[in-house]
Amino acid sequence: MDEEDIPKTANISVFTPIIYLIILLSCFIAFSIIYRRRTVRNLQKIDPIFEENYPLIMYSILKDQYNDPNLSKEQKPHEKVMKAALLRRGVEAIRRSLKLKESESVYKSLYENGLIGDDIFKQYNIQVKFQELEIQEIARDCELYKKGWTANFFKVAQEVCFNEALRRRILIIEDRAKDLSDTWEYYEQEVEKIENIKKIDNTKASGVEKNPSA
Amino acid sequence: MEVTLQYNNTDKKISTPSTDEKLQKEIDQLNTLTSEIISNGSDVPPIATPENFNKDLSKMIKKLYEGGVQSFKQNKFEESVRQFTIGIEMINRRHKFEAFQGTLQELSMFLMSRTDANLKTKRYLDAFNDIDMLLSMQMCTPENFLRRGVANYFLGNYEAARADYQRGLAYDPNNRRLQDELETCLDKILEENGDYL
Structure with missing residues (x-):
């Protein structure tokens, strides 16, 4: 009876808990890596709402050239070119943010009423997050060219954004006149066609009335 | 997306061999902005104020x-x-x-x-x-709606003209000119429909 009560002990190495912890941590890290990769892969599958961001691509190319130690001073873009390129990138970021802000209520009400699915609403939310990150990155880059420029940068970018929008509308006036003219001509022709058909129908009807035996 | 940019140090302008229209437009915008920043003379573009509006x-x-x-x-x-x-x-x-x-x-x-x-x-x-x-x-002013209404009327878009006059009157119900034009327009719409008052 006494022999049964004595707990059995086993000698284990001091490394056993350490190995246990290492295995546990490795599993956790592996899970985390796989999970993150899958999340990134899923994010990559989502189509962006906007088209290609050319100002961003152009700025990245110019920045690479600007920081390339193998290029001579003549081959590197001038600092003002870099500032203009960054400003253009900022203008595009503001334009996109404004577009997203404008459509926020539409997306929300459509989603709440079940008219769009989770995928589209997720696409919108990811785009919003992406724009926030883009603006943060622009703000960081501002400091590379002039200390404290960030404070004024977005005010200037907003002004440029509005002025460019106004210019786009002025420049489109002539093309718009042509389009409007074409549309109205088309409608006039259609109305004329309908009137001609009506006239023919009326003539036929009156002919039948005059000659009921026919 | 493969984009090639060439930089010319003499005129500080960017160009591309690509024929993509959108890219060309963006490059033009960038070149315009660069030349404006250079001609402005300041280190970075200044904040827009009534004082630095080109007098x-x-x-x-x-x-x-x-x-x-x-x-x-x-x-x-x-x-x-x-x-x-x-x-x-x-x-x-x-x-x-x-x-x-x-x-x-x-x-x-x-x-x-x-x-x-x-x-x-x-x-x-x-x-x-x-x-x-x-x-x-x-x-959106009553006068601007009056202008668009008149243009629509003479283009033969009577319904659009009526809508414009009515919208103008929503801003200024006592505008005599808008009232008269609306009356003429309504008569014309009746005439078009083979009706009269």
Whole structure:
């Protein structure tokens, strides 16, 4: 009876808990890596709402050239070119943010009423997050060219954004006149066609009335 | 996306061998902005204020506007349209980082006056185009709705004209001119439908 009560002990190495912890941590890290990769892969599958961001691509190319130690001073873009390129990138970021802000209520009400699915609403939310990150990155880059420029940068970018929008509308006036003219001509022709058909129908009807035996 | 950019150190301009129209437009925008920053002289583009609004250009634009109005008063409507068009082109040449509000005010003045001149020269489509642009920029005044209504009326869009007059009257119910034009327009709609009061 006494022999049964004595707990059995086993000698284990001091490394056993350490190995246990290492295995546990490795599993956790592996899970985390796989999970993150899958999340990134899923994010990559989502189509962006906007088209290609050319100002961003152009700025990245110019920045690479600007920081390339193998290029001579003549081959590197001038600092003002870099500032203009960054400003253009900022203008595009503001334009996109404004577009997203404008459509926020539409997306929300459509989603709440079940008219769009989770995928589209997720696409919108990811785009919003992406724009926030883009603006943060622009703000960081501002400091590379002039200390404290960030404070004024977005005010200037907003002004440029509005002025460019106004210019786009002025420049489109002539093309718009042509389009409007074409549309109205088309409608006039259609109305004329309908009137001609009506006239023919009326003539036929009156002919039948005059000659009921026919 | 593969984009190739070439930089010319002499004129500080960017170019590309690509034929992509959108890319070309973006490059043009960038080159314009670069030259404006260089010509401005300051280290970075300044914040837009009424003080740094280009005053020389403002004087020239004002002169063109007064010239256009003068021609209009002398019944030289073609000349008036021409002067307003040049003025609009000049507004387009302002630096992009100049005050947007100032540019918008100038532009609205020119578009309104060019609409009047176009209505007088019976170019109703151009008049409609100008004033429609102005209304889409939230310049919602009874007079602007009257202008678009008149243009629509003479283009034969009577229903659209009626809507414009009614919207103008929503802003100013006692506007005599709008009331008269609406009455004429309603008569015309009845006539079109083979009816009368």
